[in-house]
Amino acid sequence: MSNLFSMRDLSTKEIHEILHTAESFAKGEIWTPAKQTFAVNLFFEPSTRTKTSFEMAERKLGMEVIPFETGTSSILKGETLEDTLKTLESMGVDLAVIRHKQDAYYESLAGKFQMKIVNGGDGCGQHPTQSLLDLLTIKQEFGKFEGLKVTIVGDLSHSRVARSNTEALTALGSEVFYSGPPEWFEGDPENAQNYVDIDEAIGFSDVLMLLRIQHERHNTMMDLTVEQYHERYGLTPEREKRMKPESIIMHPGPVNRGVEIAGSLVESCKSRIFKQMENGVYARMAVIKHILEK
Amino acid sequence: MSNLFSMRDLSTKEIHEILHTAESFAKGEIWTPAKQTFAVNLFFEPSTRTKTSFEMAERKLGMEVIPFETGTSSILKGETLEDTLKTLESMGVDLAVIRHKQDAYYESLAGKFQMKIVNGGDGCGQHPTQSLLDLLTIKQEFGKFEGLKVTIVGDLSHSRVARSNTEALTALGSEVFYSGPPEWFEGDPENAQNYVDIDEAIGFSDVLMLLRIQHERHNTMMDLTVEQYHERYGLTPEREKRMKPESIIMHPGPVNRGVEIAGSLVESCKSRIFKQMENGVYARMAVIKHILEK
Amino acid sequence: MSNLFSMRDLSTKEIHEILHTAESFAKGEIWTPAKQTFAVNLFFEPSTRTKTSFEMAERKLGMEVIPFETGTSSILKGETLEDTLKTLESMGVDLAVIRHKQDAYYESLAGKFQMKIVNGGDGCGQHPTQSLLDLLTIKQEFGKFEGLKVTIVGDLSHSRVARSNTEALTALGSEVFYSGPPEWFEGDPENAQNYVDIDEAIGFSDVLMLLRIQHERHNTMMDLTVEQYHERYGLTPEREKRMKPESIIMHPGPVNRGVEIAGSLVESCKSRIFKQMENGVYARMAVIKHILEK
Known part of the structure; x- marks a missing residue:
């Protein structure tokens, strides 16, 4: 290379x-x-x-x-x-x-x-180096990629991270799922087949990979207030409690506290967000x- | 620390x-x-x-x-x-x-x-490092702080330097006075009691610490032209001649030549302005x- | 120095x-x-x-x-x-x-x-360091300055390079000529006497030193389209073929491809443009x- x-x-x-x-x-x-x-x-x-x-x-x-x-x-x-x-x-x-x-x-x-x-x-x-740091974070945690269930939550169509990560994780033996407002996956049959509701995703995912809601790029909120979006699709403290014991939370940053993730979870036990920045x-x-x- | x-x-x-x-x-x-x-x-x-x-x-x-x-x-x-x-x-x-x-x-x-x-x-x-460089400059000059008379000339209310310096100099044993347009000290009883007219200050001060007139921050000129301000409150060549022999002039920079200090004094014998930058x-x-x- | x-x-x-x-x-x-x-x-x-x-x-x-x-x-x-x-x-x-x-x-x-x-x-x-790099490039090529014929093509009046280079090259024993639209040399009797048409210049020049057409500084195109300018005064592939065998092309960059020089010539055999940047x-x-x- x-x-x-x-x-x-x-x-x-x-x-x-x-x-x-x-x-x-x-x-x-x-x-x-x-x-x-x-x-x-x-x-x-x-x-x-x-x-x-x-x-x-x-x-x-x-x-x-x-x-x-x-x-x-x-x-x-x-x-x-x-x-x-x-x-x-x-x-x-x-x-x-x-x-x-x-x-x-x-x-x-x-x-x-x-x-x-x-x-x-x-x-x-x-965004290949972002993918590699995400893979490094997962490898440090689980020691392998085979058999892991990774759910990416957010708007794939505007995310470099989601694209690169899906390809790499799949090649390495993980299974990748998607979550977020279902509107974002309409007209995208390939990804739609791995779509899961956030409440389902937190039950089985080893890795919950949250994306930043890109206010800058387009109007993604679909008439929802920030609070409604967070309640419906975000990682709330209540949802975090239902995650698998050894599972982790990832986010490429910068975080919208109270939108895709509750502010109190950014530095919580399961969060690897600042570990990702180090990695x-x-x-x-x-x-x-x-x-x-x- | x-x-x-x-x-x-x-x-x-x-x-x-x-x-x-x-x-x-x-x-x-x-x-x-x-x-x-x-x-x-x-x-x-x-x-x-x-x-x-x-x-x-x-x-x-x-x-x-x-x-x-x-x-x-x-x-x-x-x-x-x-x-x-x-x-x-x-x-x-x-x-x-x-x-x-x-x-x-x-x-x-x-x-x-x-x-x-x-x-x-x-x-x-x-602005603690500015205070420390000012203190360093005074110590290099006089070898001590006890008993020194320091007059700060300018608008204290907009100056980080004045605040930090007053506290530190007082703690170290110097006496601090203030000068400038009296309007700037009205409604500030604590500092007003140490207010002195510039023509009085130059007679007894070991250190004359000029502040920059902050055109950027507010209208401080009170209907005075730059020339009138300089004549009334600034350090003119005539006033400099009446300063004590061993006294020094300080200014945090950048200098408004011809406003708070005459241009010809910036690199004069008593000036420690560029020494401060080195320090x-x-x-x-x-x-x-x-x-x-x- | x-x-x-x-x-x-x-x-x-x-x-x-x-x-x-x-x-x-x-x-x-x-x-x-x-x-x-x-x-x-x-x-x-x-x-x-x-x-x-x-x-x-x-x-x-x-x-x-x-x-x-x-x-x-x-x-x-x-x-x-x-x-x-x-x-x-x-x-x-x-x-x-x-x-x-x-x-x-x-x-x-x-x-x-x-x-x-x-x-x-x-x-x-x-722009003395630009002159020195130009001289270095010529010296590497010919091993001397004496007797070389250098033609500068472009608007001298807006070029730092032309001024510095003319003086230095002349002092070092080279002969300097100018080319470009004749309007640029009117009212400049000193340079006008060394003015040559581009088609003449390419026949005798050891060094063809092109200047950037400074769109930014003024309207130099005199009602010519870019294509017309290039055809009339620029270094076209056809003109390049008529240059002396050992002659070289120089340009201080950034290049306007298709204006003062055809895009295909920027990295051609005779071009020292990227060599100049290294130098x-x-x-x-x-x-x-x-x-x-x-």
Whole structure:
């Protein structure tokens, strides 16, 4: 693997290798490239959380991180993404992490660069390092993926996480279900067949993977108030009590307290939400190490 | 001390210890944490000067400084400051420096984090590292605080510096006076009793501590032109000549030349204005060292 | 040389020394200052490309680069550039790279700072490190400057590059010609005498140095469509075929593909466009090394 654009780029063997490396970073292992290595994080769509996580990962690996202000870049003067990357490569940048609102923007880049590229999220498409940190969190908890029941709760159509995770979890032997307002699954026969009501899901799920309700992207509330949405589809304290004893709650953040999850549950016993953020750094370190060693 | 929110957090013994450490940094001492240490400067209110000073201090201590763009952060998606900090802590950040326009924003944060927190200025409240750099500058000059007469000239009600400094200087044995347009001290009986006219202040003050006239915050000019204000309340070259021989001029910057101080005095013999900026780096290094060692 | 404001600051001997140092960096030589050294890049006019190149150069020299957001700096509160620089110098900054839209902004700064200053471009004036990287690229190619014929194609009146390059190349023994729409050279008798039509220029030039058509700055198209401009004055694939065998194409970037140069020629055999970007890092490393060692 010389780039990471999509979870589809990874065989299950490679996923296991990356998770293994990430676990050793979580245990405190230190690895740095043999020579001074330069990274740039090109976030054409803002995401402080993901950008900070990549920056932490790069710094922990001893890399030099070159700031790049997408808001004032030559792209505004009509330069193509490819020419911007060629420029950075010419200057000596070894790794570019890119977030872009255009779906599959990376397809036009494949095979054109010596520089390594990691997709930090594209449109409503892939977000492979988020998937890997989610997988790492599950593996740390259960030691395996085979036979686990994972329910993703929220609007799949606007979630990069849901897409990447479903493919990877299925390949690794887990069973994936979906929950949320049934309207979101109409006209989506493939996912609709694994649709379950939230009250059913909490009874059998090993992992409850909540998605953020994306107020920013569209009106998803369907005439429900926030309170009504929470009561009907959210993880309330009452529902949490009915979850299986060894089950866990996940959420990619940032959390809407009192919408998809009750505020009191964010740091509860079953929650792995902040563990996921910690794991994000280890997963990204592992991806970068694998790519640089290639 | 595991955080520094306010000068009230510090005993006079701790103030003396921090100043002692700062003086050794000023003399060229080098200290770095035993392991890779991560800082983030969260400036929700812009202040290039203070932010740059903290960044210099952190880099001189060999820390990794993670950039954080408050303008595009998840806080805009409704995330609380506490959740943002929890996220950064989860990712491995060791120190957060925070500037926020809300008075005493830090009260809700106390006791909730392993990560260390330094207040880089809150609303019209505290700005403890500015106080410490001012104290360092006075100590370098006079070797003591006992018996010194310090006059603060400007609008106390909008100045973080004045608040923090008055408390600390009084505790350390100095006497603090105030000057400026008398209207600013009406309805403030506590400070009004130490009010002195500028022409009186320059006669007895060891330290003349000028504040910036905050055009940005409110209309402070009371129908005076800039020239009239300067003539009536500012430090003119004529007044400077009447100051005590060993006395000094201080100003937190940025300076309004020709308003609170004549332009020609900014780099005059008595001015410690650029010395204060140098000392800011040493004072912040000392605070961070004390906090990290705790 | 303790600052670099303009190519006029450099003797031809100094130019040759800097190019020699830059060539050794290009070959992988490593040099770092003896002690921790701080740089700040003050770009009051955005230029991601130049800023990133300086940042790469500074990091490759092992310097600490302090971020500085000109958009929120005290300059907005009325602070002068000189006071901002005094502040940074007081805090311990060793090197300031400045880009500013005001022509010759640096004239008022000369002799006032211990800190070193490099001009990263001023208004329509100088851009000395761009000239040096262009010279480096020519020297790598031809091993000399004497007797070379260099044609600059574009609007000289808005180009920092053209000004700096003409002076330096002439001093080094090359002959400089100009091409582009004749209207741009009317009323400019000095340059008009070296004006040549593009179809003539491609026949004799060793170096064809294209400038970016600055849509941003003014209406330069004179009622021509982009296609008409390209056909009449641009480097088309047909013209490229008529260039001398050993001649090269240069462009400071960012390129307007299909305007001043056909898109297919940007990465063609004769193009040194991405080589120039690589050389920019080495040229800036060399300038900084020479300045810091002074």
